[in-house]
Amino acid sequence: MRKHLRQWLAALLVVVVLLPLGGCALPGLSGSGNNTVRIASQNTTEQQIMAYVIAGMIDHYTNLKPTIINNLGSGNVSFNALKNKQADISSIRFNGTDLTTILNEKFERDPAKVKATVTREFQQRYQMTYFKSYGFADTYAWMVKPAFAKKHHLKTVSDLKKLAPTMKVGIDQIWQNRQGDGYPAFQKMYGYSFGTVLPMQTGLLYDALSADKMDAILGYSTDGRVASYHLKMLKDDKNFFPPYDGSAVATDAILKQHPELRGVLNRLVGKVSLKTMQQLNYQVDDQLEEPQTVANNFLKEHHYFEGRND
Template sequence: MHFNKTTVKRLVILLCLPVFLIVSGCSFPGLASTSDEDTVAITGGITAEAQILAALVSGMVEHYADKSTVIINNLATTTINHQAMLNGDASISAARYTGTDLTTTLGLEPESDPQAAFDTVKSEFEQRYQQTWLPSYGFDNTYVYLVRKDTAEEYGLEKVSDLKDVADQLVAGVDPAWITRRGDGYDGFKEAYGFAFKTILPMQIGLVYDAVANGKMDIVLGYSTDGRIGSYDLVMLEDDLRFFPPYDAAPIVSDKLLDETPEIGQAIEKLKDTIDTEKMQELNYEVDNNLVEPNIVAERFLEENNYFEGK
């Protein structure tokens, strides 16, 4: 069964909206005219992973709840994604991560225990925003430092602590949001590991893999499930001090939608523990390396697993 079994309206926002527009509480242009009681709006993101997860959720909702869906992609940050939910422009956020929402959205301290992190965000989102965190897809997409093989061999790098004696020689590219994030951002990292890089440059997360592979950066901070790690044969450095908190991926659904259409929550929960880190890397690789559209990757995955009908 394909995603178009019902009348599907898909919206892709091609340009990220300015932050001032989001913070002001304005709605996303065009959504009001395309949404109705039979259409569910789902936020994705700018990464292949976020767009795949949004398409997976879309497919499950359409398959089991007989609803059309609209996907809002290219939302550049968690803050913008969260604001879309608060504005009522979307009722489902498909790609949210415990560690990010814990520190960025909720403004709480990082939590090293995965279950404790999940329990905290679930409880706080229910109390503050009347939103429900559904169970994780089954993988943790944490930050990971990446270098080329020749760099790893030259400096003898296997774990992050190995960088201490050479960091002052290295240019690092990192996600802009990470540089200033409280707790598990750059300041916290320097305190935990006891060193700083020669130069640290903010980069859109999708560009860091090309940058390090092409020698424009010595080291970059990427995502552990990104398919481009395999594409470029990059070396992942072990976070031996366990600085980065767990980033278990899970969908969030508004309580209002769950109350009105409980079968939507039941449908999405079928995705619980169905994607491990290796599988997510494979799915991302299809998009980032083989240039397959995220919705096609998601559709194939659901069909191969019969929409997880046995779960």
């Protein structure tokens, strides 16, 4: 009975998520009115937190009515929501991802080139404004337990070379054959291979490392479980992984209709560090607080980032 109920609820969730993107918008979204601002959020913790942060800022500083289109399944889906005029703001977009997946541009590691290309092309091709980074990047990061790092004097990814042939490491399922910044390119740049590489679902990586079933894992830099499991991230000393700086993106149409939104979004530029994003994610994923509660507390703690409105 419970199994059938879960299946029914999962199917209902898919329908609810896809309705606004397939031509039949959810009530209150497509015909949202002149004062409603629709914020697209993917189904990750940090996306949902930042969606509520943006909504809280809009509610605090303007007379507009923010609403969130939540649990979108991918960056492509949230992008198409903006492109098809079914959303106005994307809560987080990562420039390194957008460079290759949305713009189909050549893989690039130089942060300045990535930023310039993505900002320019989103404006010219899609009439969307790519804001400056919140202050964090959600990128791949090699992680070990602190005791393991201390025992083997590990600070950088290069330090793993002496141990690599005997190491068992966990990676997410797409990284092993990923082009540009996947395992083949990693072996070439760093000059070593791991003894055993086990692809698995991202959620299992942290548990496996914590239970000493892995020597190291390739996780995500902003994941709340980094703090939850007290893991040590090793420095990518060869800058192998490209920049994945997180930013808000808004359609030029909504910024023209409501110019005050530009100032509101600019207040968040540089205000959310990597450590801060880890802590916010931790509060949701480990402490089981609601993303909206975490976002509202964060805004109140920082007085809604007063003093910046350019």
